[in-house]
Amino acid sequence: MLVCLIVTAICLDAAQLKEARVTHVVNDVKLISAQAAPHAATVGKSVRDGDAIGTGAASRSELILSDQAIVRLGPKTTVSFGEATRTMNLGEGAMLFQIPKSAGDVKIKTDAITTTSTGATGIIERHGQFYVKVLVLEGTVRCYLTNRLGESLLLQSGQILITKPDVTALPEPADFDIAREMKTCLLVREFQPLPSQRRIESEEQKQLNLIAKGTYIPSNLVILGRGTQVTLVNAPSTTPPPKPLTNTDHQSRTP
């Protein structure tokens, strides 16, 4: 009897570990699973291995994985989950991820590129077969090509990698202004503050110090949102310190 109870408890615990939970929904967010027809995702809904979640236009969603990793999906985004929800496959769109150090190894796959980290906050975006973009706000993220031994790259905070999804060799990353990114990113501003907020602010400060030292020079090249189109803006300037984040009236994260 005791053995049965222990086994049951272990099984229940294991089942829980394999689940992610929807914690924030804005507009049209659908859950797609093999067992049921696509249906609206609501706060508190569980997402299991093999499930996928998709957002429509002007929609957003947030999920918390069992190990407290946070994933926020932008509009027109599709992500599927596997390997005890520790591996996500970004089919299309953009997502912000925040992986706490205690979470272990979490992977995000997009075609040939796999992004993995044991503690970082970043954004990954994919548009069809045209491009993949990875930004790191804090921590270290490893990007590697799944089918090519040794083609691996460590992205540090403040680095951006843009490449094609079916690339055979990873290009060199560039550097971007974290403060400006944080100030303008809706996946940050329209949600609750991230648990890694202080670390991100620390990285912003480091960048400001490096700008003051002349190690970084702000360019007049800006990518305004998704995509790879670089816009020339008039005058490069350092970004002022970010304003306090504001929450929206959308459904909030459940404890």
Next chain:
Amino acid sequence: MIRSPHFSKFPLRRPLFICAAALIIAGQPTRGQAPPGSAQNRAQLFGQGALPSPTVAPAAEVEGYAVASPNEKDIGEQQILKRMEEYKPFTISIYSPFYWTSNAALVSSGEQDDVFVAPGVTLMYRPRITNTFYLEVGVVQQFFFYDQLTELNFASFDAIAGLVYYLPQFHNLSLRGYYDYNRLTDTDNFDELFVNNSIILNAELPFRIARAQQIFVGLNLNLSFHGNPESPRRNNYSLYANYDLALTRSFSLDAGFQFVVRDYYSGDRTDVNEILALSANYRVQEWLTLSALSSFSWNQSNQSVFDYSVANIGGGVALTLKF
């Protein structure tokens, strides 16, 4: 011609000193520990240790692919920052490899094994003339201390001056030309055993298999134009290939093979030497590297007395500072 009194005590040993120096240094790891500029041995360094690796990395760029953007602002604005790398022209390296060697004297018969340590220091100044063109000036001092066969102890000093030219448009080909002054001495009184003046020409081509795997192939010519005494003077013509595999950010494996023809100026002697070197390197800090080292060499000469084979197995520590 000035002959060292000390040298006269070891008339038969002298060529062995030269060979030993060359082989020992050849057995050093291809990065970090090999003394850049070591005279007769640069040809055997697989182009990585003494000859500085390319420093011209492809510039980080953000290029817009010609595709339609989904036109969403949700991920925010990415303002590109240009990183200004501070170029540091000075490099100082302090290193101390140690080996067990199967054939300390590099003889064809009656081999004796021994253990030796080869501490050394290298100071290089490498000012950038243009983005792809560098001047290089440096000095190297290294000692070789044997445990049992102490009569083999010697020291090697090199002073080099040369130019390095990178050609990114030709598959990142690098071309180097140096003048090298090499002086071998004993370790007691620094009495001269051999002095050599040579021109070293090197062409090296890297092939990137993946970001963490590279193969280098190269051609090295070491042309002696003056030496004293005459008998150890030689020209080295070598082809080499080196494979680097970075298993992690800190741990890498190197394997190198070198084929050298050594054409001596006197005695109608020609040697063909093959060297296989394997190393595992762990970078503890940016400035500190620990290595496990091994090298195996086979020498065939048209004078059979100079035939030998040798295995060297050991380790090493290297400290490198750039400023």
